[in-house]
Amino acid sequence: MRGRIIKESIDLFDKKGFSKTSIQDIVDTIGVTKGTFYYYFKSKQELLRDIHLNYIKELLKEQEIILRDEYISFEEKMQKLIYLIIKNIRVHGKSARVFNREVRHLDEEQVKSVNVYRKEFRFNLQKLIEEGIEKGEFREHLRSDIVIFGILGMVNRSYNWYKPDGEVTEEELVSIYMDLILNGIKSEPNSK
Structure with a gap:
C-alpha cells in the first residue's frame, strides 16, 4: 500500500x-x-521527502555499479552515468520533476535528509572527474566541483523538457550532452 x-x-x-x-x-x-x-x-511533506529518497537511493545503487566497473574508461563511466539520469526520465521523470518543483514545501530537516544522498551522488561524480584528470583522460586544471555542477545542472534540467517518446532518443540526447561536455561548442580551426 x-x-x-x-x-x-x-x-x-x-x-x-x-x-x-x-x-x-x-x-x-x-x-x-x-x-x-x-x-x-506522518504528513504530506514526509511523503514528498520519501518520494525523492526512494528515487535518489535507487540512482545511487545504479551509480555505484557503473563506478565500480574497472573495464571501462572514465569517459565511458561519465556517459553511462548521464544515460542513467536520462533513462530515468521515462520511469521516474515525474518524481524528479515533482521534487525539484515542490522541495520548498519541506522543512529544513527533511531537506537535509534528502541532500545527504544528493551530495553523495554529486561527490561520486566529482571524484570520477578528479580520477579522470589524474589518469590523463580529462584536461588538467579543471575545477571538478564546478564542472560537476555544470553537468548536473544541464542534465537534471532535462526532466523539465525532455520527452522520451519525442523526436530525440535517450541515446541521442546523451551523445549530444557528452559532445558538449567533452568538446564544447567552439568550432574546430579547420572546419570553416
Whole structure:
C-alpha cells in the first residue's frame, strides 16, 4: 500500500501541484481512508521527502555499479552515468520533476535528509572527474566541483523538457550532452 500511495501521489503532485493536492485527494484516488495514509506517512511533506529518497537511493545503487566497473574508461563511466539520469526520465521523470518543483514545501530537516544522498551522488561524480584528470583522460586544471555542477545542472534540467517518446532518443540526447561536455561548442580551426 505504501508504494501505491507514493505512485498515485506522484501523479497527483505532477498534475495539480503539491499545495493543491490534499491528503483527501490522495486517499480518494486510491480508495482508502486517511487512517491508511497516516499509517504510512506522518504528513504530506514526509511523503514528498520519501518520494525523492526512494528515487535518489535507487540512482545511487545504479551509480555505484557503473563506478565500480574497472573495464571501462572514465569517459565511458561519465556517459553511462548521464544515460542513467536520462533513462530515468521515462520511469521516474515525474518524481524528479515533482521534487525539484515542490522541495520548498519541506522543512529544513527533511531537506537535509534528502541532500545527504544528493551530495553523495554529486561527490561520486566529482571524484570520477578528479580520477579522470589524474589518469590523463580529462584536461588538467579543471575545477571538478564546478564542472560537476555544470553537468548536473544541464542534465537534471532535462526532466523539465525532455520527452522520451519525442523526436530525440535517450541515446541521442546523451551523445549530444557528452559532445558538449567533452568538446564544447567552439568550432574546430579547420572546419570553416
